[in-house]
Amino acid sequence: MEIYSPKDFPLPFDTAITIGAFDGIHLGHRALFQETFKISELKGLVPLVVTFNPHPRKVIQPHLELKLLTTLEEKLELLEREGFSRVVVLPFTKALAEITADLFVEKYLVDYLRAKAVVIGFNFRFGRSRTGDTELLKNLGQKYGFQVTEVPPVKLEDKTISSTLIRETLKKGEVEKASKMLGRNYTLIGKVISGKGRGKKLGFPTANLLIPSEKLIPAQGVYAVWVYLDFQRFPGALNIGYNPTFDEKELSIEVHILDLNGDMDLYNQALKVEFVKFIRGEKKFSSIEELIQQISQDCQLIRKVLI
Numbered sequence: 001m002e003i004y005s006p007k008d009f010p011l012p013f014d015t016a017i018t019i020g021a022f023d024g025i026h027l028g029h030r031a032l033f034q035e036t037f038k039i040s041e042l043k044g045l046v047p048l049v050v051t052f053n054p055h056p057r058k059v060i061q062p063h064l065e066l067k068l069l070t071t072l073e074e075k076l077e078l079l080e081r082e083g084f085s086r087v088v089v090l091p092f093t094k095a096l097a098e099i100t101a102d103l104f105v106e107k108y109l110v111d112y113l114r115a116k117a118v119v120i121g122f123n124f125r126f127g128r129s130r131t132g133d134t135e136l137l138k139n140l141g142q143k144y145g146f147q148v149t150e151v152p153p154v155k156l157e158d159k160t161i162s163s164t165l166i167r168e169t170l171k172k173g174e175v176e177k178a179s180k181m182l183g184r185n186y187t188l189i190g191k192v193i194s195g196k197g198r199g200k201k202l203g204f205p206t207a208n209l210l211i212p213s214e215k216l217i218p219a220q221g222v223y224a225v226w227v228y229l230d231f232q233r234f235p236g237a238l239n240i241g242y243n244p245t246f247d248e249k250e251l252s253i254e255v256h257i258l259d260l261n262g263d264m265d266l267y268n269q270a271l272k273v274e275f276v277k278f279i280r281g282e283k284k285f286s287s288i289e290e291l292i293q294q295i296s297q298d299c300q301l302i303r304k305v306l307i
């Protein structure tokens, strides 16, 4: 996939673009992509996604410490899977946030990106203080010669799907609902780091994952997950929490991989986990035997859920 940045402007071809933060690449975003491909074919234009890095809200409201559904790398990989072979990544800065809607259209959409068609969602806003909307874009489209297509809201159970709603859903542990809005399971990718070495003694060795700090971590608890390792998929029991039975102070994200050869050394490997189902909240047990009993039950249930 070709990734363009401002050093490549103006682009050397006419485009059908869709533009947004596109965190998570959910079903609403995918409706925009389908429309972009349709129009680009009809009009003989290059289909192009224009996205921002960092996420605009991280620049405009840094105090909120927004956690993301996708890192830039993950987003680009998902866009490639959607069928895009070209993506523009615009560095989002305070200066870019200050550009007026009119100037953004003239300079970026028309001059730099050579947009002849623009696909946006029902609630798209752009430019300084979010003053640009579909109506303004349509008016400027007539002036500069690009068509504007607005895509109606894609909903799940009467609620409009959005990255914000998916984040809130994951924070509640509702990973199945999040999967429905994403059109795939939520994933975390992390390097295996060393834990306290306790898991092995309990009979349930775990791979402790180091997750990029910008990623959203679902609610604490135990989950049925798929674990991807060396192009193979394994069922897994994942625990997010503070291991209260042992009074740990740091949040750990650890996965017991079912059906894995016990001696396999996973340190420093990258693991991908896909959240399938919330199993239970994390508990403080009064004895290690009770914890072992519970984890064993969790694994039985997880096996039933996944296989």
Ligand SMILES: Cc1cc2nc3c(=O)[nH]c(=O)nc-3n(C[C@H](O)[C@H](O)[C@H](O)COP(=O)(O)O)c2cc1C
Pocket (backbone or CB within 6 Å): 195, 196, 197, 198, 199, 200, 202, 204, 206, 208, 222, 237, 238, 239, 242, 243, 244, 245, 246, 254, 255, 256, 281, 282, 283, 284, 285, 291, 295, 298
């Ligand atoms: C499926 C699963 C469920 C777990 N549930 C709990 C729990 O409810 N309470 C708790 O204190 N620890 C729980 N743990 C965490 C164990 O205490 C943890 O795996 C053990 O302390 C090993 O830590 P280590 O990897 O740092 O050695 C769970 C672990 C797994 C794999």
Ligand SMILES: Nc1ncnc2c1ncn2[C@@H]1O[C@H](COP(=O)(O)OP(=O)(O)OP(=O)(O)O)[C@@H](O)[C@H]1O
Pocket (backbone or CB within 6 Å): 019, 020, 021, 022, 023, 027, 028, 029, 031, 032, 119, 120, 121, 122, 123, 124, 151, 152, 153, 154, 155, 160, 161, 162, 163, 164, 165
């Ligand atoms: N459910 C949806 N249906 C149709 N279009 C959508 C939907 N969600 C987002 N869009 C459109 O996708 C584009 C990119 O939006 P953006 O990346 O801000 O997504 P978002 O899910 O609304 O994010 P956030 O919740 O962070 O505001 C916008 O044009 C927006 O209108």
